[in-house]
Amino acid sequence: xxxxxxxxxxxxxxxxxxxxxxxxxxxxxxxxxxxxxxxxxxxxxxxxxxxxxxxxxxxxxxxxxxxxxxxxxxxxxxxxxxxxxxxxxxxxxxxxxxxxxxxxxxxxxxxxxxxxxxxxxxxxxxxxxxxxxxxxxxxxxxxxxxxxxxxxxxxxxxxxxxxxxxxxxxxxxxxxxxxxxxxxxxxxxxxxxxxxxxxxxxxxxxxxxxxxxxxxxxxxxxxxxxxxxxxxxxxxxxxxxxxxxxxxxxxxxxxxxxxxxxxxxxxxxxxxxxxxxxxxxxxxxxxxxxxxxxxxxxxxxxxxxxxxxxxxxxxxxxxxxxx
Amino acid sequence: xxxxxxxxxxxxxxxxxxxxxxxxxxxxxxxxxxxxxxxxxxxxxxxxxxxxxxxxxxxxxxxxxxxxxxxxxxxxxxxxxxxxxxxxxxxxxxxxxxxxxxxxxxxxxxxxxxxxxxxxxxxxxxxxxxxxxxxxxxxxxxxxxxxxxxxxxxxxxxxxxxxxxxxxxxxxxxxxxxxxxxxxxxxxxxxxxxxxxxxxxxxxxxxxxxxxxxxxxxxxxxxxxxxxxxxxxxxxxxxxxxxxxxxxxxxxxxxxxxxxxxxxxxx
Numbered sequence: 038x039x040x041x042x043x044x045x046x047x048x049x050x051x052x053x054x055x056x057x058x059x060x061x062x063x064x065x066x067x068x069x070x071x072x073x074x075x076x077x078x079x080x081x082x083x084x085x086x087x088x089x090x091x092x093x094x095x096x097x098x099x100x101x102x103x104x105x106x107x108x109x110x111x112x113x114x115x116x117x118x119x120x121x122x123x124x125x126x127x128x129x130x131x132x133x134x135x136x137x138x139x140x141x142x143x144x145x146x147x148x149x150x151x152x153x154x155x156x157x158x159x160x161x162x163x164x165x166x167x168x169x170x171x172x173x174x175x176x177x178x179x180x181x182x183x184x185x186x187x188x189x190x191x192x193x194x195x196x197x198x199x200x201x202x203x204x205x206x207x208x209x210x211x212x213x214x215x216x217x218x219x220x221x222x223x224x225x226x227x228x229x230x231x232x233x234x235x236x237x238x239x240x241x242x243x244x245x246x247x248x249x250x251x252x253x254x255x256x257x258x259x260x261x262x263x264x265x266x267x268x269x270x271x272x273x274x275x276x277x278x279x280x281x282x283x284x285x286x287x288x289x290x291x292x293x294x295x296x297x298x299x300x301x302x303x304x305x306x307x308x309x310x311x312x313x314x315x316x317x318x319x320x321x322x323x324x325x326x327x328x329x330x331x332x333x334x335x336x337x338x339x340x341x342x343x344x345x346x347x348x349x350x351x352x353x354x355x356x357x358x359x360x
Numbered sequence: 361x362x363x364x365x366x367x368x369x370x371x372x373x374x375x376x377x378x379x380x381x382x383x384x385x386x387x388x389x390x391x392x393x394x395x396x397x398x399x400x401x402x403x404x405x406x407x408x409x410x411x412x413x414x415x416x417x418x419x420x421x422x423x424x425x426x427x428x429x430x431x432x433x434x435x436x437x438x439x440x441x442x443x444x445x446x447x448x449x450x451x452x453x454x455x456x457x458x459x460x461x462x463x464x465x466x467x468x469x470x471x472x473x474x475x476x477x478x479x480x481x482x483x484x485x486x487x488x489x490x491x492x493x494x495x496x497x498x499x500x501x502x503x504x505x506x507x508x509x510x511x512x513x514x515x516x517x518x519x520x521x522x523x524x525x526x527x528x529x530x531x532x533x534x535x536x537x538x539x540x541x542x543x544x545x546x547x548x549x550x551x552x553x554x555x556x557x558x559x560x561x562x563x564x565x566x567x568x569x570x571x572x573x574x575x576x577x578x579x580x581x582x583x584x585x586x587x588x589x590x591x592x593x594x595x596x597x598x599x600x601x602x603x604x605x606x607x608x609x610x611x612x613x614x615x616x617x618x619x620x621x622x623x624x625x626x627x
Contacts, residue, residue: 054392054395054485054486055480055482055483055485057396077513081513086585086589088513089593090580092517093520093523093524094574095573096517097525097528098528098569098573100529101525105532105566106562122570126570138517142522144489145489145493146498148434148486151392152389152392153393153396211441215444217443217444222440239559239560239562240559243561243567244564244566246560255574
């Protein structure tokens with residue numbers, strides 16, 4: 038009964054064993070190992086002998102913070118994944134390592150996510166999540182300047198984007214494995230996590246507001262040099278765009294469901310209700326379906342970035358007016 | 361109340377508990393790998409693997425019910441795979457669409473088999489992982505991983521995570537208790553401000569928890585330095601594998617590999 042408090046994944050994103058094909062597992066492990074290897078080398082340099090105690094205790098913090106929740110409505114509650122907060126407060130490399138140990142311990146101790154699938158879960162939640170979060174955080178900060186309000190806007194955007202992009206990566210892994218047709222998995226995962234991401238963003242902002250007010254020295258961004266920061270901005274944006282670009286290729290056919298329906302001749306029967314639930318996810322005006330999906334993905338990513346920039350500009354104007 | 365009650369280890373005296381953690385880790389991963397490499401619809405092989413896992417559970421005397429109950433926690437994710445029953449791009453020639461009575465949907469036969477195979481693989485794997493966690497203390501698992509060449513720093517960070525997880529989880533729990541205590545809900549009225557306000561409170565709790573954790577880690581580091589810590593993680597070398605461990609490891613590994621080869625070559 039106590040176990041159940043810490044057990045449920047804050048987000049339905051921990052892939053169990055049996056869901057990924059061997060090819061996907063190997064690719065995920067290779068990418069994760071490369072990222073963890075560089076993170077180990079980087080943090081050894083930056084944290085030195087403090088590496089083990091600092092990251093260990095902060096990993097425990099992430100774990101414990103995932104227990105915190107708040108009621109939204111009708112018995113559902115907002116939870117917290119923590120990848121974005123870790124990336125903002127600790128920097129991307131240390132965040133990768135802390136999140137890796139958190140995800141690994143969830144699999145080993147609580148069977149939250151599989152052992153072979155751990156490569157994929159580490160990739161989504163401990164590599165892509167923090168990198169994308171840090172990139173968007175730095176990006177919005179660069180556009181806004183270093184006011185306190187901009188830290189909070191950037192924190193919200195970073196948290197939201199990291200959750201949604203991690204979910205998209207998860208859906209793609211399931212799609213490539215032939216476990217879940219991408220035409221269903223991608224909109225479903227992205228849709229659910231677009232909502233979950235709002236809760237994540239709000240909690241991240243609340244935490245950042247408290248930390249910047251009491252220990253501003255701890256907010257990592259002031260310490261990192263600017264050129265290195267810009268690399269993360271482009272890196273984060275690149276990952277987001279690449280995922281958008283490759284998402285339609287995750288299935289041999291752009292929409293497996295549609296194809297099967299056509300082949301089996303029940304498209305008329307099946308079409309009506311299903312197609313209202315699942316949006317077509319393509320861009321109008323482009324006849325090639327794969328191209329259209331890619332365009333939709335890119336435009337979506339850019340819209341998010343655009344909204345962030347717009348918010349930033351608005352905030353700046355307001356602060357200027359106040360000054 | 362302390363949260364170490366959530367530790368998944370179930371103390372006991374059994375051959376499974378006594379087995380070397382390295383052997384247990386390797387056999388568990390090999391078992392999950394075997395299940396993952398089985399082709400769809402290998403029902404006989406899935407059945408044999410289930411037999412193996414049940415035999416191990418029986419030997420461990422942790423109780424069949426406990427293992428099944430914990431394994432069931434992994435089931436909700438199966439919803440994500442259910443969609444494949446409705447669509448399976450390959451295999452269309454062999455599949456047959458079966459309309460679901462009373463609904464406008466149809467299930468493809470190939471897709472349904474694929475879904476059931478995913479369920480079988482997934483459930484087999486999670487049972488093995490549950491058994492591993494229930495019969496191996498986490499510190500043993502850690503040195504097992506270190507002996508199996510997982511990077512030392514990563515294992516050390518994992519060890520710290522485990523050690524302070526319960527401390528910080530207790531702290532998080534106390535915070536939530538304090539929030540409850542201060543949040544009276546008048547009967548017949550909605551309590552607690554807007555969702556935004558509630559989210560901000562939770563965020564401030566997370567921020568406070570972070571600061572406490574960070575300051576704790578500084579104190580811990582100071583204490584470690586005071587005791588001579590220089591950034592190097594030193595551990596006792598792992599004991600040699602006993603002959604019984606070798607026997608179990610080799611026999612178990614061979615059984616799994618033979619089962620896999622036999623199924624894949626269609627014997």
